[in-house]
Amino acid sequence: MKRLLLPAVLAALMIAEVHAESFTISDIRVNGLQRVSAGSVFGALPLNGGEQADDRSLVEATRELFKSGFFQDIQLGRDGDVLVITVVERPSISSIEIDGNKAITSEDLLKGLNQSGLAEGEIFQRATLEGVRNELQRQYVAQGRYSAEIETEVIPQPRNRVALKINISEGSVAAIQHINVVGNSVFADEDLIDLFELKTSNWLSFFKNDDKYAREKLSGDLERLRSYYLDRGYINMDISSTQVSITPDKKHVYITVNVDEGQKYTVREVRLSGDLKVPEEDVRALLLAKEGQVFSRKVMTTTSELITRRLGNEGYTFANVNGVPEAHDEDNTVSITFFVDPGKRAYVNRINFRGNTKSEDEVLRREMRQMEGGWASTYLIDQSKTRLERLGFFKEVNVETPQVPGTDDQIDVNYSVEEQASGSITASVGFAQNAGLILGGSITQNNFLGTGNKVSVGLTRSQYQSRYNFGFVDPYWTPDGVSLGYNAFYRTTDYDELDTQVSSFAVDSLGAGVSIGYPISETSRLTYGLTVQQDTINTGVYTVDEIFNFIEREGDSYLNLKASVGWSESTLNRGVMANRGHSQSLVLESTVPGSDLSFFKIDYRGQVFKPLTDNYTLRFHTELGYGDSYGSTEELPFYENYYAGGFNSVRGFEDSSLGPRSTPSTGTNPGTLADPDQDPLPFGGNVLVQGGVELLFPLPFVKDQRSLRTALFWDVGNVFDTTCGPTQTDCGSINPGDLASSVGVGLTWITALGPLSFSLAMPVVKPDDADTQVFQFSLGQTF
Numbered sequence: 001m002k003r004l005l006l007p008a009v010l011a012a013l014m015i016a017e018v019h020a021e022s023f024t025i026s027d028i029r030v031n032g033l034q035r036v037s038a039g040s041v042f043g044a045l046p047l048n049g050g051e052q053a054d055d056r057s058l059v060e061a062t063r064e065l066f067k068s069g070f071f072q073d074i075q076l077g078r079d080g081d082v083l084v085i086t087v088v089e090r091p092s093i094s095s096i097e098i099d100g101n102k103a104i105t106s107e108d109l110l111k112g113l114n115q116s117g118l119a120e121g122e123i124f125q126r127a128t129l130e131g132v133r134n135e136l137q138r139q140y141v142a143q144g145r146y147s148a149e150i151e152t153e154v155i156p157q158p159r160n161r162v163a164l165k166i167n168i169s170e171g172s173v174a175a176i177q178h179i180n181v182v183g184n185s186v187f188a189d190e191d192l193i194d195l196f197e198l199k200t201s202n203w204l205s206f207f208k209n210d211d212k213y214a215r216e217k218l219s220g221d222l223e224r225l226r227s228y229y230l231d232r233g234y235i236n237m238d239i240s241s242t243q244v245s246i247t248p249d250k251k252h253v254y255i256t257v258n259v260d261e262g263q264k265y266t267v268r269e270v271r272l273s274g275d276l277k278v279p280e281e282d283v284r285a286l287l288l289a290k291e292g293q294v295f296s297r298k299v300m301t302t303t304s305e306l307i308t309r310r311l312g313n314e315g316y317t318f319a320n321v322n323g324v325p326e327a328h329d330e331d332n333t334v335s336i337t338f339f340v341d342p343g344k345r346a347y348v349n350r351i352n353f354r355g356n357t358k359s360e361d362e363v364l365r366r367e368m369r370q371m372e373g374g375w376a377s378t379y380l381i382d383q384s385k386t387r388l389e390r391l392g393f394f395k396e397v398n399v400e401t402p403q404v405p406g407t408d409d410q411i412d413v414n415y416s417v418e419e420q421a422s423g424s425i426t427a428s429v430g431f432a433q434n435a436g437l438i439l440g441g442s443i444t445q446n447n448f449l450g451t452g453n454k455v456s457v458g459l460t461r462s463q464y465q466s467r468y469n470f471g472f473v474d475p476y477w478t479p480d481g482v483s484l485g486y487n488a489f490y491r492t493t494d495y496d497e498l499d500t501q502v503s504s505f506a507v508d509s510l511g512a513g514v515s516i517g518y519p520i521s522e523t524s525r526l527t528y529g530l531t532v533q534q535d536t537i538n539t540g541v542y543t544v545d546e547i548f549n550f551i552e553r554e555g556d557s558y559l560n561l562k563a564s565v566g567w568s569e570s571t572l573n574r575g576v577m578a579n580r581g582h583s584q585s586l587v588l589e590s591t592v593p594g595s596d597l598s599f600f601k602i603d604y605r606g607q608v609f610k611p612l613t614d615n616y617t618l619r620f621h622t623e624l625g626y627g628d629s630y631g632s633t634e635e636l637p638f639y640e641n642y643y644a645g646g647f648n649s650v651r652g653f654e655d656s657s658l659g660p661r662s663t664p665s666t667g668t669n670p671g672t673l674a675d676p677d678q679d680p681l682p683f684g685g686n687v688l689v690q691g692g693v694e695l696l697f698p699l700p701f702v703k704d705q706r707s708l709r710t711a712l713f714w715d716v717g718n719v720f721d722t723t724c725g726p727t728q729t730d731c732g733s734i735n736p737g738d739l740a741s742s743v744g745v746g747l748t749w750i751t752a753l754g755p756l757s758f759s760l761a762m763p764v765v766k767p768d769d770a771d772t773q774v775f776q777f778s779l780g781q782t783f
Helices: 001-016 039-045 055-067 108-113 124-141 189-193 213-232 279-283 295-312 361-365 378-390 543-552
Strands: 027-031 071-079 083-088 090-100 150-157 161-169 174-181 238-246 252-260 264-275 320-328 333-341 347-354 396-399 410-418 424-426 429-433 436-439 443-446 453-461 463-476 483-496 505-518 526-541 557-570 580-593 599-612 615-627 687-697 707-718 740-751 754-765 775-779
Touching: 027 039, 039 055, 055 071, 055 505, 083 483, 090 108, 108 124, 124 161, 124 213, 174 189, 213 238, 213 252, 213 295, 252 463, 279 295, 295 320, 295 333, 295 378, 378 396, 378 410, 410 453, 707 754
Parallel strands: 027 083, 090 161, 174 252, 264 333, 347 410
Antiparallel strands: 071 083, 150 161, 238 252, 320 333, 396 410, 429 436, 429 775, 443 453, 453 463, 463 483, 483 505, 505 526, 526 557, 557 580, 580 599, 599 615, 615 687, 687 707, 707 740, 740 754, 754 775
16 A cells, blocks of 8 residues: 555645646546556546546545556646546566476466466556565465575566566475473373374384474364363363474474363263254164263264264254253363254255266166155165265265255255276286286176176186186166076186196086075175086096096086075175175075085185274185085085185185195006106195285375275185095194184285286295295286
8 A cells, every 4th residue: 555655645746736726627638558448547537527626636536546556657737627647557467487386386376376466468566476475485384394485576578568487495394393282281291292193203204294394284283182182071171372483494393382271071961952853762862972971072073963864864954953061160060952953854856976977877876775756864865875885886976965946945966976997807818827828808897888787708718727608697687676697607627737736637617507686685685596517527647546536436527406595795885995894695505406416515705894093994804615515425526625825815825725635646547657756736625714804004105095905914724624535634623723824915906907916925824735925916807
């Protein structure tokens, strides 16, 4: 204002000197205009033709013209009865150059300058530039960059233009040297300082970068400190002052927080007030605050949220529940009253989906538990969101419930999704450490053409396997969620190429099957299956006695009809890369009368996720299997045995290297010779016991963790044989002491080609003859 008033006063003195007498304006003439239109001048000028002009009105006119910001000099003169206004326009900004900034992007800086009126083509005002410089300086100070320096340069250019150059020296963020809390007697300094997101410099600061001072982080830390006291009964706690001291070199910061703790308060009584809309006993069951407890603001707010959700489940989406504490200083108690305002019951107008560029609307809509036209239930809306996440088709699912404009009892439910690759493999080339190069044309799509159906078809060839398969599953064969699936397969396996892994034999299989699944609850279902399968055994070069004995008793070709029944349950929060909830399945498979062999297998798989913090989760998992024969078949067919070791088992051990071993080959196969140097090979068993625990943690320096999983793991497991055939010696009871175990770190990355997994593991307990493998990886997934 001082800059504006000074020219106005000078102009007024000049006018008073030249025009001592008033006159009637017959016309107004403006000189000196270049970019500013005459209309802009007349619009700002409070004088018009035909009006009387005197000293006061001329001073006011000069002031108003300066306020427009268009001019840096204004002179008013008189030519007879004509008012002559001579102006010098402010220069326009031809360009803005910013140099030296890294912490704040040039795009953000230019956006801020534009909002302040500094942009190319705009009128330049030095006062505005100075204000922007000061504001920018404050922003760097808020980031802890006290040594930041900002210099501005105005470069005159032809045609009354200027170029602006802003040179920034950001400096470094001041590191926190010490944090001190003063005035506390109830809680130790260490406990309070541990609450702070800001930390003093230590050996981890280079990675965590948590020792850099920032005003916003300090404000958050002070709020956490205040909440810590309020959640423990100290309702009068006050942060009386906060001092932030900077060293002379502006590289270090000392923070001191002064607190006044006050007295601890307990709950005297808890009351309900308002229109509850639901039975009072249902609401009282949600009251976490009880008489005699230490008062906690967190408990009070959580109770309000629970009551709000309970009302929301009944359609009162706009319910407002406030917990109001009333302190009684005479006995240090608090009375809590929850005021309930249910509002009107809300109904769902429309359910909309956005972002499903691949998946059909029907695939999403059939997962909805909230119906259009019904009252809006918070539980059903959230349950629908969870079901979308469990599909595994989407990286992220968000839901919003905006009020329908013009109504007070209707909402829309808008689900926004982000699609992700839903195929387990989408390329015909892969590599697995145990199988070598995998070639073939194959595809498995869990969301085939966006229909939600699972289709798998392919030809896959590797070093020791050839597999042809076709599979189809319709999860909504009926509208109420009954699924139908069928598959056909032909596979040949030649273990001659893996003579260090399993006994030398080959199995050719041809079969087809059908399955039906029936939901019995929101999270569980029953599955029934029937498969017909033809198996043919081909002996290898060094076939072991166990195989010859089985073939001698049962023959080498079998036609079996297998029936299965399974139960599964899942409360996982996502279909892929879950980190909350649990899942489990139990499957019984058995040949039916009329089959060439009589045997059964029962398998259990389970996992549970236990969150520790927002970023760290424990995962417990197990897999148990048992198989045996019945009727005329003496033992479980050897090619149906369980194996352990490798990925999805006990990492750190070679694939299928754990468990019972066969007898050495004696060369009894016609036309073959014995191999005296051959060691007993893994032969598998009829009992599988394996499991482990993982600590899931985010990968440092990676922003998007949705397709990555890193874990520290402890795996344990082995295979046992309880049947003890005529020639077997490595069999008997299950001994927990024989379980193999390993520890290590693993990483899985979901790519367009399928899961890419790595693990580094060291055996902790190594059974005799087990083969170890420290580094393991797998790219792609075979059928």
